Amino acid sequence: MSLSYDLYWSFRSPYSYMVVPRLIALEAEYDVVCNVKPVYPLAVRTPEFFETRDPLWVSYFMKDVFREAAFLGLPFRWPRPDPVQQANGSYRVPQPHIHRLTHLGVAAVERGRGLAFLKEASHTIWSGEVENWHEGDHLARAAGRAGLDFAEMAEAVDADPDRYAAVVEENQLEQRAAGHWGVPMMVFGGEPFFGQDRFDQMVWRMRQQGLAARAA
Template sequence: MTLSYDLYWSFRSPYSYMVLPRLVALEAERDVRCEVRPVYPLAVRTPEFFETRDPLWTAYFMRDVFREAAFLGLPFRWPRPDPVRMENGSYRVEQPYIHRLTHLGVAAVERGRGLAFLSEASAVIWGGEVENWHEGGHLARAAERAGLDFPEMAAAVDADPAHFAAIVEANQTAQRAAGHWGVPMMVFNNEPFFGQDRFDQMVWRMGQQGLAGREGA
């Protein structure tokens, strides 16, 4: 029996980027299906979360993300530009990147290539080799590597942003109902696993429910 889980995921989360290789390998090797549910980052949803942090929070966070990427053997650099804009220490400004990027993720899900697009696009954004990931054909080539028709997908997103925004909002409501607000968050059998460091625990729990290898893997 194919097992499935929900993945709540943000394009602005470095830890979301870091868990993807393991999620992709899990689906390739085991009889598991990932239901991708993109959400907006906390900086957009609840900017006050960051406005009330202890100053040590940011310093530790920046140390930890680079350390964790090195530990996992993943290329990593903070995106240029950041998918979420900040001005004068505030995220309460116009956000030209993150909404469209998240909506593209939803469109990829609708076309059956959600996890593949997240993997390819996040490598472009976070992998450290691309300047101005939002310009030129960087996202288009990522979509093509994921098996998507980027011009068709982008046209759909631009033609009806309200449709995609509504799906993201529904994902965010479902995420909180499942037990947490952060990303990455995996939910298997109604049990939330928050953080990329909970991947092994999720697989352990799946093993208790008969996780099997994928035929031909």
């Protein structure tokens, strides 16, 4: 019997970008299924979280993300543009990029290619290999690499944004009910594993529950 886990994931989270290659490798090698549940980033859900942080939080975070990417051997640069918009240091402004990105993630999940789209889109956004990831055909090419028809998917998202927003809201409620609010967060057997650095612990727990190699 396949094991399964839920993945709460944000397009604005560098750590979410960093965990995806390991999740894909896990699914390729073992009989396990990832249930992708895209959520909006904290900067959009609860902007006050960042307004009350100690200044050292930001300086440490910016050191750590570059160090962690180098440790994992992943190309990394802060996105240009940032998926979340700011004005005068505040996130309380319209957010055209992150809402559409997250809704596209939901659409990819509904088409059975959720994890593949997360990998390709986040690489486009975070690797530093693409300028202005939101323009031209960058996202369309990412979707194509993930086995998706971007034009069809984007048309569906743009035609009914309220439905996709409702799915994201439900994911966010489920995430908190599962025990945390941050991303990436994996939930296996009712147990939350918050942070890309908890990947190995999740696999350890899966082995205790009979994780088996995927049949050739």
